[in-house]
Amino acid sequence: MRKAATDAIYELAKTDPRIVFVGSDLGAGTMDKFRKEMPERFFMEGVSEQNIIGMAAGLAMDGFIPYVNTIATFLTRRCYEQVAVDLCLHNLPVRLIATGGGVVYAPLGPTHLAIEDLAIMRALPNMTVTAPTDAPEARRLVMSTVDLPGPLYVRIAKGGDPVVSRDEDGFQVGKAILLRQPKDVLFVGIGVTVNRCLAAADQLAAQGIGAGVLNMHTLKPLDEAGLLSAAKGVRAIVTVEEHTLMGGLGSAVGDVLLRRLGRTAPDLITLGIPDVFPEKYGSQDALMKHFGLQPTQIAEAAVRVLSAPVGAAA
Amino acid sequence: MSPAQTSAKKIGVEKIGPTPVSPPLDARSTALRKVCVDALVSAGRGHLSSALSLIEVLRVLYDDVLRFRADEPMWAGRDRCILSKGHGCLALFTLLADKGFFAKSELETYCQVDSMLGGHPERGKVPGVEASTGALGHGLGIGIGMALAARIQKRDSRVFVITGDGEINEGSIWEGAMCASKHRLDNLTVIVDRNKLQSYGPTIDVQDLEPLTDKWRAFGFAVADVDGHDVNSLRSVLARPLAAGKPTCVIAHTVKGKGIAHIEHDPNWHHKSKVSDDEAAALYAALENA
The missing domain is CATH 3.40.50.970 (Thiamin diphosphate (ThDP)-binding fold, Pyr/PP domains)
Structure with missing residues (x-):
């Protein structure tokens, strides 16, 4: 990359x-x-x-x-x-x-x-x-x-990352790209978590759960309209970031949902790195697994939120 | 008040060593100082003594050295002058107003809520200000970028960066010093306002800089030490770069608070957030006797 x-x-x-x-x-x-x-x-x-x-x-x-x-x-x-x-x-x-x-x-x-x-x-x-x-x-x-x-x-990420972006979607700073239309749940990813979100959506499709994927390549300015449009009608949103949960994608998305939708907002789960310095070595993949950011773990988080009572996700 | 009495009241001032024996201030130097004091008194605050040590350096730059167009502040062919020690801005604002970059009446608004003149200079707000400074140690890097830009664009602009001596505690200055000499930026001149006092006290106590001339030389600069209140010496040393193929460093030996005897060398005057009527009257009285 x-x-x-x-x-x-x-x-x-x-x-x-x-x-x-x-x-x-x-x-x-x-x-x-x-x-x-x-x-x-x-x-x-x-x-x-x-x-x-x-x-x-x-x-x-x-x-x-x-x-x-x-x-x-x-x-x-x-x-x-x-x-x-x-x-x-x-x-x-x-x-x-x-x-x-x-x-x-x-x-x-x-x-x-x-x-x-x-x-x-x-x-x-x-x-x-x-x-x-x-x-x-x-x-x-x-x-x-x-x-x-x-x-x-x-x-910029490691390089050799799976190619999931598409020429036909074009690119504009500040404009999120909806890679897959959601039904039940919307994954919002940034950077290399987008390919993990797509893989998680594939796993969920096999279980009959309709998961969409929004590539939020620009964190600021955040594409609020794109987010709200993609989120329309979904039961839950799962943000996924290779980043601390303090102040990154999950925070930004949560802020928009609270401000714009209030009590009518879908449930929100934020996946990322907790408030710690990582203590482990290994590889990028190993650390992402440690923090629950690999496809199966993302899919499991979605299943959890969808099977919980409405509003109980957080 | 005799110099001995003055020293006794001031923290550690005996440690700052010999200060320049400058020629008496002429009418222009005194008049510029009065403008600084007027602005300080109207705002009731400011870094007065940090500005007073700079007056002759800035006066000579704007009177005799810099190419500029006050009515076209961003004229591409101008020389650039960055006040990296942004807290000395009372002196810079005084010279910019004096040269017609903006109306002198603006100085009366210094630090007021809607003023363009705050306690540190801001590019884009104040005509003639090249960089927003105040956080220390930023001006040299920016000046290097401007000097490189002039080289690429084949302009003969010179770039001057004025630092404080306390300011050069910052590591970024020495990163910049290595970079400037690597690029042989002879269109760049650093001027160190060597007043030997920083906020807490004498630089020799807080973070000793000596041997300062040797340091800049070791970092690849052509260096000159000069009496920073001697207008003729400043004119001669700033007229052109000291050497081809090397950046220049001029260490201007100055007196913090210069020209107002009772605040000279007094760290308590580094920054004032309140100036009483009595203090204001004393400043004017001292200027009369300067």
């Missing part, structure tokens, strides 16, 4: 002289073509995220559109004040391409996991927050970002 995103940045830069690439200390050979062909617009600045964000802000103030790429947790936690002040307060068109969001770096432990990145980016005024579900969607997203106003956060 990162390669799809960086290839798209290269393509954009070939035709748009405003585009610059800024990395920290990425893997050897990353973006070599960009570096060789457009050296004056390629920057690899070392392990110095605070300075990198400031520098990107200065470039943007003078007319450039910087795409900044490093590991998600370092691009959010380490330089949060620079992101808030230099990018968001000035409302500058800097694009943060955050590699390894969620629990991708499971074997490397909690210092390398980005489990609250979406929440803390979402809390910043002017910031747009996205997480594409697969490589083709990452490409569609990046290709649509050149003239997007203000700063943008893009959470």
Whole structure:
């Protein structure tokens, strides 16, 4: 997925002289073509995220559109004040391409996991927050970002993720994509949880339960109309995120349901990471299983909510 | 009040070492200080002493060095001047008003609810302000981006970043210092307002910076130490980059509160959230005698 995103940045830069690439200390050979062909617009600045964000802000103030790429947790936690002040307060068109969001770096432990990145980016005024579900969607997203106003956060997953997005659905920041029409229950996913939601929906279909899937690739601004339209008539909504339950997709969806539907809202179950630093290693899949985010577990959560009395889900 | 008496009242001030023996302030320097004091008194608050140490640096930049168009603040060909120590904004606002970026009457609204002039400068609100600062350690990174932009766009703009000395406790400054020298940004000049006091007290106690000249040199800058209240010396050192292929650092040795004897070197005047009538009268009286 990162390669799809960086290839798209290269393509954009070939035709748009405003585009610059800024990395920290990425893997050897990353973006070599960009570096060789457009050296004056390629920057690899070392392990110095605070300075990198400031520098990107200065470039943007003078007319450039910087795409900044490093590991998600370092691009959010380490330089949060620079992101808030230099990018968001000035409302500058800097694009943060955050590699390894969620629990991708499971074997490397909690210092390398980005489990609250979406929440803390979402809390910043002017910031747009996205997480594409697969490589083709990452490409569609990046290709649509050149003239997007203000700063943008893009959470990139591991790579090699199942491709579930479809060309014919197109892509627009802030517009959710209904991948499967719901009947009884609606799954709302973001990033790679969308493919888990689809697999869970397949399992439920075999049991005669009609589960829909909404790809909420943009967390902010949240597509409230798309959510409410997809949720019409369902008994329950299950949000699924590879992210803390504090301030991410579940919180955002819950907020909309409460504000817009009040007591008439469908039951809501939020699946995600509880308020802990993950203690286990293994793999992304293993950690997602640990936190109940794999297809069978998602399907089981749906069954639980559908078999409980109305209003008893939470 | 003799200097000895003054020192006795001030926390640890004897530790700050020798301060520059500057030429007497001329009429323009005193008049600019009076504008700062007027704004402080009208708001009843502000970082006055942090602004007073900056007056000559900013005066020389705006009078003699910077290219700008006050009626076209975002003119692409301008030089950029970022006040990274945003709390010194009373001095910046004074110079911007003096140059006609906005009406001098705006200064009377300083810190009021609908004013464009707050306790820190904001880009997009205040004509002539290049970056919203206040959180310390941000200006250098932004200045590096602007200096790189000028290079790519083949503009001969210079970029000036003014930091406090307390401010350079921030690690982001030293990340930026490495980056600026790596890119051989000779269109970038950092000016350190070396007044040797930060909020809590003398920098030597809070976080000693010495040997400061050697530090910047070691980070790849061409460095000059200058009396930050000597207009002629500032003109000469800021007129052009100190070296080709290297960023410049000018360490401006200054006095916090310069020009108002009883607040000089006094950390209690770093920030005031209330200024009494008596205190205001004393500020004006001291300016008369400056």
